Ligand SMILES: Nc1nc2c(ncn2[C@@H]2O[C@H](COP(=O)(O)OP(=O)(O)OP(=O)(O)O)[C@@H](O)[C@H]2O)c(=O)[nH]1
């Protein structure tokens with residue numbers, strides 16, 4: 001309820017040098033002055049030093065500042081109390097604030113929700129803020145900041161305005177029923193629908209936004225004993241997986257989250273793939289390895305360099321299509337897909353011949369990195385070789401306002417279905433000259449209704465046309481104090 005004043009500790013739980021408590025709402029100023037009397041004389045946005053009090057008792061020596069509505073984060077009167085960050089101090093100050101009339105503890109994301117409700121930011125910006133707070137890598141941070149800055153909101157608003165523009169054209173047909181046919185058969189109208197549909201179609205194809213936000217997956221696959229777990233450990237910088245000279249050491253999928261140049265990457269080490277095994281546990285491991293590889297954004301195929309097939313005593317640098325397979329154990333086509341694969345030739349330290357820089361496997365050319373996986377510099381070289389693949393998979397998200405959540409895609413899908421229906425109605429109406437009515441509505445009315453629903457769906461993303469339910473869902477994922 002907006003007429004209540006909310007309070008929460010804005011800094012993370014635990015002990016710190018300073019903790020910040022934030023109050024927002026109509027009673028914030030009164031409650032703030034009650035616990036920090038000096039705020040009474042303070043001009044807005046000026047930090048004051050003084051005593052934090054609970055009645056006659058001094059709680060802390062602290063700093064406080066107030067922001068007058070509407071010039072605050074939430075758009076309401078906001079007070080910030082900066083006290084010492086000990087647990088007992090924070091608890092005592094919080095209790096003193098909560099003892100003030102009409103003050104209660106804030107729910108998850110309630111400060112941000114109030115900011116949205118007072119028009120301080122749209123819903124996509126609020127999501128950007130939540131992402132920024134949670135960002136673990138550079139790419140996530142940059143993307144969240146763009147979304148907070150309104151880039152995604154603008155994209156959706158421009159789509160909504162285009163739908164509303166088309167709706168205005170159709171509504172002209174309602175006002176002038178004699179010209180309805182002419183208006184609905186206007187080629188520019190159909191063109192407007194088609195260009196929106198095409199744009200939405202490609203927006204739904206982009207996965208970059210979600211890949212940067214949620215991270216990419218990388219699967220390490222290859223024959224037993226190739227050095228997959230050694231590679232996993234080199235990339236992780238610690239002994240995540242067991243390495244042994246025995247073939248078939250790794251059975252389960254071993255996962256580890258890493259950051260490569262700011263991209264969040266979930267790396268999976270898998271069981272070695274071989275043609276025949278009677279061991280049921282190994283069979284299950286191989287099945288999991290293939291499933292993991294198929295679902296991965298990037299696949300690293302590890303092969304022992306000694307498994308390369310020689311051609312005239314030399315390894316061909318770019319092996320021609322005719323000499324496939326070039327490896328004794330080539331990867332099954334399903335695991336090493338085009339554009340997302342890197343071949344790592346391990347045990348390069350045991351080879352004297354020059355090794356190829358790329359390999360053609362099953363008609364596709366893959367970059368090759370030959371190295372000694374047990375050597376200290378291996379991780380650096382692996383990261384450098386992986387970066388272009390990761391960037392390509394993330395779609396080089398720099399500068400773009402990608403759809404980052406399922407909620408965004410769902411709205412675009414819904415709007416797309418409505419506009420598609422509008423297009424069908426227009427073309428059907430004009431082709432068959434059947435401007436007759438359905439349920440007593442004129443054709444223009446039916447088209448207009450589809451467009452209104454499309455505009456509504458697009459508007460839910462920014463919060464322009466959002467119901468309480470949508471707000472509840474979005475803010476339920478926020479933490480208290482945000
Ligand atoms: N000399 C040398 N030895 C390596 C290299 N890479 C891995 N090894 C050794 O090869 C053996 C097998 O390595 P692992 O990393 O366990 O191989 P894997 O592919 O995980 O094997 P499985 O889990 O059984 O499928 C270990 O003894 C490693 O130390 C390399 O580049 N050079």
Ligand SMILES: [Mg+2]
Pocket residue numbers: 228229230241242243249250270
């Ligand atoms: Mg292993």
